[in-house]
Amino acid sequence: MAKRTRQPGFKRNRNPVTWLLRHAQMSLSSLGRLSRSPLTTLMTATVIGIALALPSGLHLIVDNVRQLSSSWDGSASISLFLNQSVSDEQAEQVRATVAKRTDVAESRLISRSAALDEFRRLSGFGQAIELLDHNPLPPVVLVRPAATVQDADAVGRLAQELQAYREIDLAQVDLQWVERLGAITGTIERAVLILAALLAGAVLLIVGNTIRLEIQNRHSEIEIVKLVGGTDAFIRRPFLYEGLWYGLLGGAIALLLVLASLYLLDGPVERLAGLYESGFSLSVLDPLSLFGVLLGGPALGLTGAWLAVGRHLAEIQPE
Amino acid sequence: MIRFDNVAKRYATGHEGLSGVDLHLAPGEMAFITGHSGAGKSTLLKLIGLLERATRGQVWVNGRNLNKLSNRDVPYHRREVGMIFQDHRLLHDRTVFDNIALPLVVSGMGHAEVTRRVRAALDKVGLLKKEKVFPITLSGGEQQRVGIARALVSKPPVLLADEPTGNLDPDLSREIMELFMQFNQVGVTLLVATHDIDLVNRLGKRIISLRNGRIASDSGTDS
Numbered sequence: 168m169a170k171r172t173r174q175p176g177f178k179r180n181r182n183p184v185t186w187l188l189r190h191a192q193m194s195l196s197s198l199g200r201l202s203r204s205p206l207t208t209l210m211t212a213t214v215i216g217i218a219l220a221l222p223s224g225l226h227l228i229v230d231n232v233r234q235l236s237s238s239w240d241g242s243a244s245i246s247l248f249l250n251q252s253v254s255d256e257q258a259e260q261v262r263a264t265v266a267k268r269t270d271v272a273e274s275r276l277i278s279r280s281a282a283l284d285e286f287r288r289l290s291g292f293g294q295a296i297e298l299l300d301h302n303p304l305p306p307v308v309l310v311r312p313a314a315t316v317q318d319a320d321a322v323g324r325l326a327q328e329l330q331a332y333r334e335i336d337l338a339q340v341d342l343q344w345v346e347r348l349g350a351i352t353g354t355i356e357r358a359v360l361i362l363a364a365l366l367a368g369a370v371l372l373i374v375g376n377t378i379r380l381e382i383q384n385r386h387s388e389i390e391i392v393k394l395v396g397g398t399d400a401f402i403r404r405p406f407l408y409e410g411l412w413y414g415l416l417g418g419a420i421a422l423l424l425v426l427a428s429l430y431l432l433d434g435p436v437e438r439l440a441g442l443y444e445s446g447f448s449l450s451v452l453d454p455l456s457l458f459g460v461l462l463g464g465p466a467l468g469l470t471g472a473w474l475a476v477g478r479h480l481a482e483i484q485p486e
Numbered sequence: 487m488i489r490f491d492n493v494a495k496r497y498a499t500g501h502e503g504l505s506g507v508d509l510h511l512a513p514g515e516m517a518f519i520t521g522h523s524g525a526g527k528s529t530l531l532k533l534i535g536l537l538e539r540a541t542r543g544q545v546w547v548n549g550r551n552l553n554k555l556s557n558r559d560v561p562y563h564r565r566e567v568g569m570i571f572q573d574h575r576l577l578h579d580r581t582v583f584d585n586i587a588l589p590l591v592v593s594g595m596g597h598a599e600v601t602r603r604v605r606a607a608l609d610k611v612g613l614l615k616k617e618k619v620f621p622i623t624l625s626g627g628e629q630q631r632v633g634i635a636r637a638l639v640s641k642p643p644v645l646l647a648d649e650p651t652g653n654l655d656p657d658l659s660r661e662i663m664e665l666f667m668q669f670n671q672v673g674v675t676l677l678v679a680t681h682d683i684d685l686v687n688r689l690g691k692r693i694i695s696l697r698n699g700r701i702a703s704d705s706g707t708d709s
Contacts, residue, residue: 174550177562180594189594391575394535395589395636396565398558485537 190404197408208416211377215417218370219464220424222363223456227425229356232348235447245326247308248337255279258306261334265310270325273311279304305336319346367467370417374410374471381406382479394485406476407469414468418461425452425460487513487644487675488534493543495529495699503529504699507543511677513643516670518686519679521696527679530696531646534677535567536560548643565593568637572649574629576621582608582632583617589640607635611665627658634662638669645669647678651685659685667691 180186201208247265249258255278266274277285282304287293310329312322319340326338382389392402433449440447452460490509496502504526511517519527532538533545536552545552548566555563568589576585586607590600608614611631621629630650637645647666651659663678663685670676680686686693695703 174554177559177565179562185594185596387575388577391577392588392592393561394537394564394569394575395592396561396563396640397592398561401561401592486532 193404194408194411197405198412200405201409201412208413211373212413212416213420214373215370215413215464215468216420216424218366218373219417219421219460219467220428222359222366223421223452223460224425224428225355225359225362226456227429227450227452229352229359230453231449232352233356234450244341245310245312245322245329246337246339246341247310247329247332247335248339249306249308249334250336251305253306253334255306257334258308261332262308264332265308265329270313270316271310272313275309277307277309279306282307308335367463370414370464370467371471371474374413374468375475377413378406378410378472378475379479381409382475382483386483389480389483390485393483399480402480403476406480407472410468410470410472410475411465412468414465414471415461416464417468418464421460421464422452422457487511487515487548488677489544489546490530490533491544491546493533493540493545495526495533495538496541502699503538504533504540507699507701509694509701509704511675513675514670514673515692516666516676517678517692517694518689519677519694519696520681520683520686521702522681525696526699527681527696528648529699531569531648531677531679534644534646535569536563561592565589565640566642566644568640568642568645570630570633570637570645570647570650572652574621574633576629576632576636578620578622581618581620582613582624585621585632586617586635586639589636593640603639604635607639610638610668611635626653627661630654630658630662631665634665638674642674644675644677647676647680649680650678651680651682656685663689 247261249261253261258276258278262274262276265271279302283296283302286304287296310325312325316322316325322340326340329335330338389402429449429451436447436449488509488511490507493504493507493509494502495504507526507530509530519530521527529538533540533552534547536555540553547563550563552563577588580588583604586604587600590603595603604617605614608617611634613628613631613635616624616628616632621632624632630653634647634650637647645666650666651662654662659682666676666678667689678686693703693705694701
């Protein structure tokens with residue numbers, strides 16, 4: 168045998184149809200292997216599911232709170248408390264003047280008697296009010312800023328300008344707590360991101376460890392497949408598919424958990440919103456988080472399996 | 487078909503498995519390697535199957551210099567070298583059929599062709615009726631036949647056997663050896679490591695005897 172510079176090459180199967188067929192077979196046989204030990208599979212998948220459900224559930228809550236606060240943000244109104252000495256007719260004139268401003272979209276007068284009625288009805292001090300010989304409440308003009316006055320600062324400036332009117336004692340913007348709520352949701356959102364990253368790491372470790380054990384269990388099989396000429400890709404494949412299935416199952420379980428929680432929360436939230444005379448209801452998972460869970464799960468499963476396979480398959484060599 | 491040029495194998499422990507071995511096996515040749523345990527029989531076979539790589543010298547199999555094969559090429563090389571072991575190395579959670587089919591499945595062969603080939607291999611080793619049973623229910627001799635069927639099912643040009651009769655009684659051993667002779671008659675190059683000198687002496691094939699990692703005697707190319 169003469170020495171050659173180029174060795175005769177090996178025949179390699181590069182037919183894409185066979186390749187796809189083998190992948191399909193392998194993915195199904197991996198699924199079959201998982202289904203042969205349903206309890207273990209389900210437990211692992213549930214752990215992954217919980218780990219995925221936590222951040223997506225929290226994200227959903229933050230999302231809802233944000234929506235709620237933004238709807239308040241938009242309808243931030245300014246209450247103009249008029250001077251005690253202003254009569255109802257004068258109050259109507261003030262309202263008309265304010266309404267002419269371009270930065271005011273809508274204004275409504277609550278006359279002294281209407282204010283008293285409302286107070287009597289809502290405060291629970293109805294009987295105490297009867298004892299008073301005159302109406303202590305000032306007329307109030309409720310102002311809804313125009314759409315051009317968007318952020319909290321602009322609303323504040325408008326309130327200041329209005330307060331400069333002679334008849335207006337106080338222009339009060341009830342926005343501060345909305346801002347605070349916004350800051351809190353911002354903080355929680357960041358915390359949810361950190362939690363999501365940590366739990367994604369946990370999913371990687373769970374899948375990685377499960378696959379590592381699986382590789383150990385099938386040590387002799389891997390050895391024999393290597394002996395009869397199985398490529399690394401061939402040996403890797405069932406484990407990668409297993410990771411993928413774990414991730415997909417975990418994602419599905421996470422979705423179920425989130426939807427179940429939503430269902431359980433829906434009633435109480437509706438009642439709560441009803442108390443605040445708000446038409447608010449919980450929004451379901453947005454498409455982004457939906458795909459995040461359903462694609463992120465498998466992606467994490469696959470990555471975890473890949474890490475385990477990369478570390479441990481090379482260690483197994485036939486003797 | 488198989489050629490060793492001044493080959494040495496030193497293990498990480500410092501033990502010299504083989505030293506300065508020159509050997510040539512023509513295509514279609516059959517030879518026995520004998521020697522005490524630790525003489526280097528297994529090492530020699532492992533170098534051919536690329537279970538180990540030579541630390542010095544060159545090993546050629548089927549026209550390829552094994553030193554120059556990358557790790558990526560090793561699986562493709564092993565598909566051309568059937569290996570048979572004393573401990574059979576069967577998968578006990580798979581049927582006889584699935585065990586034998588493994589080399590074909592690994593190479594991506596279609597289902598119909600796999601079935602046809604596995605049946606043919608089972609027929610050759612006389613286990614046609616056992617394809618659905620699990621290896622554990624078979625006798626030692628039958629398990630070894632399954633191992634042999636697995637090694638030859640992909641029709642490799644080279645067959646290696648490491649102490650294939652080590653655990654078998656003389657009658658079964660002779661049957662296995664006769665099976666090998668049949669394969670050799672259809673052109674397979676065979677290298678069989680064994681310490682059963684009485685048996686191989688009767689078969690009249692080339693005998694290479696190893697001692698301390700060197701070739702002590704070589705009866706030469708058989709006639």
